[in-house]
Structures are given as C-alpha cells and as structure tokens.
Amino acid sequence: MSWLTSDNPEHRLLDESRSTRSMLWIMAIMLFLTTLAAALGLSMASASAALDRQLAGRLTIQLVEADAARRDAAARTIVQRVKALGQVSRVAEVDRTRLAELLQPWLGDAGLDAELPMPAMIDVDLTSGDPAAVAAVTRAAQAVAPAARVDRHAQWLSPVAVFLTTITLFAAALVLLMALATTAVVLLAARAGLDMHRDTIAVLHMLGSTDRQVARLFQRRIALDTFLGGALGTAVALGIVWLLGRQAGTLGSELLSGVALDRSDWSMLGAIPLIFALMAMISARAGVLRALGQTL
Amino acid sequence: MANIVQFENVGLRYGTGAETLSDVSFTLSAGSFYFVTGASGAGKTSLLKLLYLAQRPTRGIVRLFGEDAGALPRNRLPGFRRRIGVVFQDFRLVPHLSAFDNIALPLRVAGMPESEIEGPVREMLAWVNLKDRGNAKPPTLSGGEQQRIAIARAVINRPEVLVADEPTGNVDPDMAERLLHLFDSLNRLGTTVVVATHDFQLINRIPDARMMRIERGRLSDPTGALRHPPGSPQGQAPA
Ligand SMILES: Nc1ncnc2c1ncn2[C@@H]1O[C@H](COP(=O)(O)OP(=O)(O)OP(=O)(O)O)[C@@H](O)[C@H]1O
Ligand SMILES: [Mg+2]
Numbered sequence: 001m002s003w004l005t006s007d008n009p010e011h012r013l014l015d016e017s018r019s020t021r022s023m024l025w026i027m028a029i030m031l032f033l034t035t036l037a038a039a040l041g042l043s044m045a046s047a048s049a050a051l052d053r054q055l056a057g058r059l060t061i062q063l064v065e066a067d068a069a070r071r072d073a074a075a076r077t078i079v080q081r082v083k084a085l086g087q088v089s090r091v092a093e094v095d096r097t098r099l100a101e102l103l104q105p106w107l108g109d110a111g112l113d114a115e116l117p118m119p120a121m122i123d124v125d126l127t128s129g130d131p132a133a134v135a136a137v138t139r140a141a142q143a144v145a146p147a148a149r150v151d152r153h154a155q156w157l158s159p160v161a162v163f164l165t166t167i168t169l170f171a172a173a174l175v176l177l178m179a180l181a182t183t184a185v186v187l188l189a190a191r192a193g194l195d196m197h198r199d200t201i202a203v204l205h206m207l208g209s210t211d212r213q214v215a216r217l218f219q220r221r222i223a224l225d226t227f228l229g230g231a232l233g234t235a236v237a238l239g240i241v242w243l244l245g246r247q248a249g250t251l252g253s254e255l256l257s258g259v260a261l262d263r264s265d266w267s268m269l270g271a272i273p274l275i276f277a278l279m280a281m282i283s284a285r286a287g288v289l290r291a292l293g294q295t296l
Numbered sequence: 297m298a299n300i301v302q303f304e305n306v307g308l309r310y311g312t313g314a315e316t317l318s319d320v321s322f323t324l325s326a327g328s329f330y331f332v333t334g335a336s337g338a339g340k341t342s343l344l345k346l347l348y349l350a351q352r353p354t355r356g357i358v359r360l361f362g363e364d365a366g367a368l369p370r371n372r373l374p375g376f377r378r379r380i381g382v383v384f385q386d387f388r389l390v391p392h393l394s395a396f397d398n399i400a401l402p403l404r405v406a407g408m409p410e411s412e413i414e415g416p417v418r419e420m421l422a423w424v425n426l427k428d429r430g431n432a433k434p435p436t437l438s439g440g441e442q443q444r445i446a447i448a449r450a451v452i453n454r455p456e457v458l459v460a461d462e463p464t465g466n467v468d469p470d471m472a473e474r475l476l477h478l479f480d481s482l483n484r485l486g487t488t489v490v491v492a493t494h495d496f497q498l499i500n501r502i503p504d505a506r507m508m509r510i511e512r513g514r515l516s517d518p519t520g521a522l523r524h525p526p527g528s529p530q531g532q533a534p535a
C-alpha cells in the first residue's frame with residue numbers, strides 16, 4: 001500500500017495543507033446512507049427469496065364432501081395419486097385433530113365432533129413452483145373428486161411478495177441515486193481542486209507534465225478521501241444494521257427471520273467503500289482530464 | 297546548422313485587443329545563442345511564450361523542431377515542452393515545495409527514478425551558489441535566490457532549447473555574469489539559448505550571440521536578419 005504513505009514526492013506536489021477534509025466527512029455521510037439503503041435492499045431481497053423458497057412449491061388440496069367416509073377415501077386416493085407424480089417431494093393429509101385445534105377458536109369444541117362436515121386438507125410440497133406440476137396435481141385431485149380445490153400458498157402471500165419486491169427496487173434506486181450524488185460530489189471536488197491548485201498545475205504543464213500525470217495527483221487524493229470517509233460511514237451503518245438484525249431476531253417472527261443478511265450480503269456491504277472509492281477515482285480522473293482538455 | 301525554431305509571419309493577439317505581435321519572421325539555428333531585446337511592453341515575453349508553447353499564434357506559423365507547433369495535438373505538447381527549458385520572468389516556482397523539490401520537478405515529471413535525482417539536483421544547487429538553501433521554500437528566499445532556483449530548474453534536464461526571460465533582472469552584476477557563464481557553457485554543450493533582456497552589458501559578453509530587437513510588437517529588422525551585439529568584433533554587420 002505504498003500509495004498510503006506520503007514520502008512519495010509526487011504526493012507533495014499539490015499543497016494539501018490548503019485542501020480541507022470536508023470531502024472525507026461528506027463521503028462518510030454519503031456512504032453511511034448508501035450502506036443503509038443497500039442493507040435494506042439486500043435484506044428485502046433475501047426475505048423475498050426465502051418467501052419464494054418456502055411457498056413457491058407449496059399447495060393445499062381442499063376437499064369438501066359431506067359424507068365423512070367418502071371424503072376420507074377420496075383423500076387417501078388423492079394422496080396416493082399425487083405421490084406418484086413427478087416433482088412432488090411430500091404429500092400428507094393434514095392431521096384432523098390438528099385441523100380441529102386450528103379451528104377451535106372459531107368453532108369451539110364442536111370442531112372436534114367427527115360428524116361435523118369438515119373439509120379434508122392435503123399439503124403438497126413440490127420441488128419447484130413449476131405451473132405444469134401444479135396443473136398435474138390439480139388434474140389428479142379433480143379426477144378423484146371434481147370439487148377438489150387446489151390453493152397455491154404463493155398466491156395468498158403475493159401481496160407480501162410484491163411489497164418486498166417494491167422495497168427492494170426502492171432501495172436499489174436509492175443506492176443508484178447515492179452513487180450519482182457521490183459522483184457529482186467527486187466532480188465538484190475535482191473542479192475545486194483544479195481551481196485551488198491552478199498555479200501549480202500551470203507550472204507542471206509548462207515543465208511537460210501530461211494531463212494523466214496531473215489527473216493522478218487528484219484521483220489518488222479523492223479516492224483516498226472517499227475510501228477513508230466511506231469506510232467510517234459504512235462501518236457505522238453496518239453496526240446499526242447488525243443491531244437492528246439482532247432485535248428482529250428476538251421477535252421470533254417467521255417472516256422477519258428471512259430478513260437476516262447472510263455472509264455474502266455482509267461482504268457485499270463491506271465492499272461498498274472500495275467500490276465507491278474506485279468509482280470516485282474514475283470520475284475524478286475523467287473530470288480532471290476533461291477540464292484540462294479545455295486549456296492549452 | 298539545422299533550423300530549430302522558425303517563425304513565419306507570426307501574429308499574436310490576446311483576446312480581442314490589438315495585435316501584441318505582428319508579422320514576426322525569423323529563424324534560429326540549433327546550438328546558437330540569441331538575445332531578444334526591446335522596451336518594456338514591446339512583446340518580448342509574448343514572443344518567448346510562443347516559443348515555449350504557452351501560447352499558440354493567432355496567425356502565421358511557429359515551427360519548433362521542424363514541426364508546426366500551432367497544429368500540435370494536445371497530447372504531444374508535453375513531449376515538446378520537456379525539450380525546452382524555461383526561466384519565467386516571474387520565476388513560477390511552486391511555493392510549497394522546497395528549492396530542492398522545485399529544481400527536481402522536471403526530472404520527476406520526466407519519470408526519472410528518485411535514486412537518480414538527488415545527485416544532479418545537489419549539483420545544480422551548487423552551480424547557482426545555493427548549496428545550503430535546498431530545504432528553503434521559495435517565499436523565504438530573496439528575489440535573486442528565487443531567480444537562481446528558477447534557472448537551475450530550467451537547465452537541469454539539459455533541454456535542447458533554453459528560453460530565459462530576463463534571467464538576470466534580480467541579481468547583482470557578479471551573479472549576472474556567473475549565470476550568463478552558465479548559459480554559455482550549456483550553449484557550448486549544444487543547447488540553443490534564447491535570452492530576453494534589456495541589459496546591453498550582458499549582451500556584449502557573448503560575442504558570438506545574435507540579437508533581435510522588438511519595437512511595439514514588430515522586429516526592428518522585418519527581414520528577420522539577426523545582428524551581432526554592437527560591442528562584438530563583428531559590430532553592427534548583419535550576421
Ligand atoms: N495575457 C495577456 N493578456 C493581455 N495582454 C497581454 C497579456 N500578456 C501581455 N499582454 C500585453 O502585451 C504587450 C507585450 O507584453 P510582454 O509581456 O510581451 O512585454 P515585454 O516586452 O515582455 O515587457 P517587459 O520588458 O516589461 O517584460 C503588453 O502591452 C501587455 O500589456
Ligand atoms: Mg516580459
């Protein structure tokens with residue numbers, strides 16, 4: 001990391017005692033916000049992926065039949081036939097006592113009465129959300145009992161999925177906006193730097209410096225400021241995200257558990273200062289070269 | 297001798313005012329020593345600026361090292377400028393860099409490794425009698441000392457052309473002579489030297505030199521014929 005040390009004479013060419021550290025703080029704030037937005041986006045994306053994984057292939061067959069004996073027979077047949085289909089990983093009739101327990105708050109003890117015409121429920125897990133497999137299950141069930149209804153869980157939760165996707169896109173847009181704003185700040189800083197060091201640059205040009213040599217003086221400084229300020233901002237943001245994640249974990253909500261960031265998410269967030277520093281370097285370079293190109 | 301600089305009907309206009317230089321035509325041959333004289337405001341610095349590529353002519357052609365300097369693309373300017381050493385009338389030292397670092401600038405710009413820089417810079421500091429002032433920043437140096445640093449910076453890279461704008465304006469006569477002697481030595485090593493000055497004493501010290509005189513933006517001899525210094529054995533005869 002020789003570019004971090006300042007005994008390189010090139011790094012003394014511009015009078016850095018005159019430049020302020022405001023760039024560092026601006027970058028800290030920008031990257032703090034960027035990291036928060038990115039964390040929001042990543043966690044919503046992973047929540048929506050988890051939701052997909054859990055629900056995409058999950059179906060429930062509902063069988064309404066007044067006669068309990070015929071209902072149970074039909075249910076058994078359906079279980080067997082569906083089991084024989086491809087892409088089916090699990091088929092099981094929902095335990096009647098458990099069903100009754102679920103209904104108890106609504107029906108009271110009457111739910112436990114075997115005579116009550118309760119629908120049979122069969123849970124089916126498919127290996128994927130492939131519509132063809134869903135259709136095959138539906139056909140198999142309705143061949144046995146034409147009144148059988150097949151519900152896809154994904155359908156019930158699709159408003160949630162849409163909501164998660166919306167937040168993910170919103171967060172992505174925020175990150176993009178922050179990247180644009182950072183680039184604008186970098187270009188402004190490069191311009192201000194060119195103005196501040198105009199005399200030195202004129203001398204360097206007269207002595208035969210190329211525009212690239214001059215641009216290098218700026219891009220190094222700006223990349224360093226972005227990286228150091230950004231690292232600070234990102235570190236604070238990551239700390240906050242971690243605390244929030246821990247708090248969400250203690251809530252024990254199944255939906256929120258999908259929100260957790262995994263290792264690759266964390267490393268992606270950690271890389272934000274580096275990515276932004278690189279971006280700052282490239283835009284500073286482009287900005288300086290463009291400005292110099294307009295002089296003699 | 298090869299022509300290293302050639303001006304053909306050159307005109308220079310700053311902004312929209314009247315022409316500062318008009319119809320300037322002359323030829324400089326490689327390895328010679330030239331003086332440019334003229335009253336204050338006559339256009340000496342302007343002429344030198346064309347020569348060291350700080351200005352492009354508004355008309356006419358400036359040919360440098362055989363190429364039309366006015367038509368050079370931007371990316372070729374640095375290569376040309378590295379072949380020209382310049383002592384600016386206002387020195388243009390970088391104020392926050394030490395005298396040492398100022399003198400080292402052309403070498404660093406040219407990408408010379410640090411290990412090869414110290415020796416030549418120390419040698420130049422000794423040449424201009426500022427051996428002990430290497431760490432001083434220009435604002436803490438006297439005018440004459442700054443001028444000598446500027447001269448050291450201009451010559452350290454052994455330029456093919458040395459352009460000096462009033463390089464002895466701020467030094468005592470002894471130092472002026474010493475600096476002229478430095479230019480003369482460089483000239484003997486093959487550098488083409490162009491010095492703008494009012495000081496005829498100085499001009500007469502280099503008997504082989506040619507001089508051109510500018511009067512209100514025009515050469516006093518519009519044919520571009522360059523004269524020997526009045527005090528030289530060749531006297532007033534055209535060269
Ligand atoms: N950048 C500029 N913009 C506008 N006018 C200029 C500029 N530089 C010089 N001039 C004008 O051009 C004319 C010639 O100036 P120049 O500096 O070439 O004179 P000089 O012969 O070097 O004078 P001195 O002996 O005082 O250094 C002057 O009238 C000056 O005002
Ligand atoms: Mg002048």
